[in-house]
Amino acid sequence: MSMQPSDTPGLDELTREECLRLAASHSVGRLAVADRGRPPLVVPINYVLDVDAVVFRSDPGMKVHLARQYPVSFQVDFIDPSHRGGWSVLISGLAVEVEPSEVAHLDLEPWVGGAKAHWMRLLASEVSGRRIRLADAPRDPRGYL
């Protein structure tokens, strides 16, 4: 078992390796940015995990926020309400624009047509995650994957 018990009953902290493996298994997450004093802006994005970087396309509106170079967070989770369990991964760092040729090898196509011309790469400086389980549920995580 590579999970480590956290301080909160029912939550197990995930290792960085587990977080990246889980993030790589999904294709839709959320990008959260926050201007100072403003509530965070949180929007769904489709993405590809490129080793330990989150690669996605940004529309001009989001890019305005990203260009301010505040740290941003990417979050992805899998929640199973019927079993009241799942996992959540958070990857934080700076998002930088990259040339399309730098990410051409990745299989990433935006859902939304039009103006998503800016490729962004979120360089993971912090990676954390946790598995959620009922306090009295078995610890076998397979059911949550």
Place this chain on the structure above:
Amino acid sequence: MSMQPSDTPGLDELTREECLRLAASHSVGRLAVADRGRPPLVVPINYVLDVDAVVFRSDPGMKVHLARQYPVSFQVDFIDPSHRGGWSVLISGLAVEVEPSEVAHLDLEPWVGGAKAHWMRLLASEVSGRRIRLADAPRDPRGYL
């Protein structure tokens, strides 16, 4: 049709009424908080929508952030990767602690056992949302609900 076209092709802005109706139809979302200069912290929460307020329980760790009285955001979405469509709703405001008796009428039970003793109520001051669709997909939103 109550949807309004947004500036971005493939996205339709949702009305406040639609946002609250969609949020009320789900039970798991994400809470995003940001300390100044730090990347946003984003964690899944289970919740109940009480008219236009998001009611949830907070563990002591999250409460430390909430107690700083920065504006926070609650986000919930439904994404269907196979159809490349869905919706996302964002509710922002201040989260305040409430007495358990004030929310006892709500059917909200935390997933995680233990220390989730603090009931919080996020008073919606800003509500926004959008429906995501392929640029060439039919506009009928029913398939995304």
